[in-house]
Each structure stands twice: as structure tokens, then as C-alpha cells.
């Protein structure tokens with residue numbers, strides 16, 4: 001049995017590539033799907049680099065891509081906030097490329113409170129919302145500023161909630177660590193998560209593909225994010241075994257993916 005599919009959303013890390021190498025089947029599989037007229041879109045939870053950088057990487061690996069073929073958690077958050085909260089003043093725990101992305105959506109980013117001592121209780125007047133992202137420059141000033149703002153009732157948003165980011169040789173703390181710290185010390189919980197597995201990132205992806213969820217497919221390596229959000233969005237799902245999940249884990253889910261594939265190369269023969 002094959003399934004009618006018009007648009008396909010691909011996770012990147014562990015699905016299309018790993019590190020700086022394309023995974024087996026991904027270059028040819030994606031080319032074949034496109035040749036048959038399928039729309040393709042790439043999503044990543046990483047808020048560290050602009051969409052142009054991911055498109056450039058895909059091109060280097062042999063997969064033609066434009067920046068508009070990629071959505072990141074930073075892009076999704078900026079896109080969403082520009083529609084629902086364009087008037088707010090945002091304090092960002094994140095790196096410079098995220099601030100640029102958010103400014104690109106017309107959002108107002110508050111500067112660090114350099115005129116105040118970060119060892120004191122900071123006056124955070126003028127901060128309406130705190131955005132937490134993967135930030136490898138996190139320091140006490142940022143933590144204290146976000147803490148004071150959240151105690152004062154600022155909105156609490158995040159690009160992504162990954163606990164750790166896989167790296168050659170292991171992993172390093174990601175945004176989930178900072179979110180957990182702020183939740184713990186303020187008693188607050190996130191008001192909004194833009195990245196996987198939130199519904200927002202899939203809404204943006206489906207709007208970009210321009211096809212109904214029932215004729216769209218989510219392809220990814222993580223069961224708890226990629227497969228969960230694809231299923232919750234009403235999409236077909238395909239788990240690839242090139243990254244985080246094993247076949248045993250995928251088959252053991254209460255709602256297993258539509259397909260469990262060794263890699264993307266197996267996909268074209270399964271869909272109409």
C-alpha cells in the first residue's frame with residue numbers, strides 16, 4: 001500500500017545529515033521525491049544559525065536548497081511573535097544570530113542592562129517578555145535579568161527546549177538547561193515553546209508547504225519530538241533509523257510511525 005503525499009517535512013540532524021556528512025539515501029531520496037513533484041521543507045530546533053547557513057550546508061552536501069526551504073526554531077518564534085505580540089519589548093538569552101533573526105521580524109530587542117550591577121536586584125522596567133534559547137555565552141547577568149523580569153510578570157518564551165546538544169565526543173547544555181533553571185527559581189513555567197515538539201512549528205511548516213496535514217509527512221529520527229508532533233498535527237510520519245531511535249523503540253510506541261525506515265532512500269517507493 002502506498003500513501004498519497006504532496007509535501008514532506010524533514011528533520012535535519014540525524015535524518016538528512018550527521019555532522020558534516022549526508023546520511024545514506026538522503027541526497028538521492030530527496031532528489032527523487034522532488035523529481036516527482038513533492039514539496040520539501042527542512043526543520044531544525046537549533047536557533048544558532050540563520051536559515052541561509054542551513055541552506056548553504058544542504059547545497060554543500062548535494063541537496064539544492066533556498067533559505068525559504070528551511071525553518072528554524074528561531075525563525076518560527078520570530079514569525080509567530082510578530083503576529084501575536086509585535087508590541088512587546090523582548091529580553092533575549094541567546095546568541096547574536098537569534099537577536100538578528102528576531103529583529104528581522106520587526107521585534108524590539110532590549111539591550112543588556114549594562115548601567116546596573118548584575119550582582120544586585122536589577123530594575124527590569126521595560127522588559128515585557130523573556131526569550132530563552134541555546135546560548136553558549138550565558139552568564140550571571142543574563143540569568144539575573146531574566147529572573148527579575150519573570151518575577152515581575154514578563155512573558156516566558158523559548159525557541160527550543162532541548163536539554164543537551166549532541167556534539168562530536170558527547171553533548172553540551174542546550175536551552176532546556178536554562179529553561180529548567182528559570183522555572184525552578186521562579187516557580188513559572190514556559191508560556192510558549194516555538195520549536196519541536198510544539199504545534200507552532202508544524203503550523204508554520206504546513207503553511208509553507210501549502211498542503212493539508214493529511215497529505216503531508218513528517219520525517220525524522222526522534223520519536224519524542226519529530227514523530228509526536230507529526231502525528232499530533234495529523235500528518236503521516238516516517239521514522240528513520242539513522243539517528244536517535246531504534247526500530248525496537250519505534251515499534252514499541254503506543255502510536256507507531258506510519259513507516260519505520262532504514263533511511264530516507266526507502267521513502268520514494270512508499271508514497272504516491
Ligand SMILES: [Mg+2]
Pocket residue numbers: 011012013014015220221222243
Ligand atoms: Mg534529528
